[in-house]
Amino acid sequence: EAGVTQFPSHSVIEKGQTVTLRCDPISGHDNLYWYRRVMGKEIKFLLHFVKESKQDESGMPNNRFLAERTGGTYSTLKVQPAELEDSGVYFCASSRSGTVITGRGYTFGSGTRLTVV
């Protein structure tokens, strides 16, 4: 099966601009997660979709971040306006319903490296 696909792989934008990251989960995976790693820090949870519904968005840093998952398929994460501290690698992961408990069905994408200058 195809893996989790994220694009772009890299994005360099100026402070104040808008950037939209996209994640295509593995087909059939109802659960979709966004995580972020700021350089040298831990990978941090941002939010969790079950199909098109936000199950948990407790990790979203502030209201400059907007995540959507229309139709329960791909998801987008928009940052508007971007700030310097938003730089980092944004990972998306997906899993089937009921498999997240083991983590084995929890597949990460390769990430989008966002640099805000």
Added chain:
Amino acid sequence: QQQVKQSPQSLIVQKGGISIINCAYENTAFDYFPWYQQFPGKGPALLIAIRPDVSEKKEGRFTISFNKSAKQFSLHIMDSQPGDSATYFCAAKGGNQFYFGTGTSLTVIP
């Protein structure tokens, strides 16, 4: 507040040596402890995992040792190989999300 603390930040090991990475946590509600391996340009991939009712799990050259009373767990890589050079993250599952450590960059020298 960092939920999972990982050390060391970087590690250099000779080929054939043992690599050891340590993690500690505070939240006793965590119910699953995986280790992820990440190569440059790739996403983290599950390497090995353990539940808190087990003290050790071994898969090939990789072993997790888990000390529930001390709230610590570690990854041991036996007979380390240059192909093991990667970043390793420990994690702990609470609810439907994972809490990750800061990562350890492992370099295995031929």
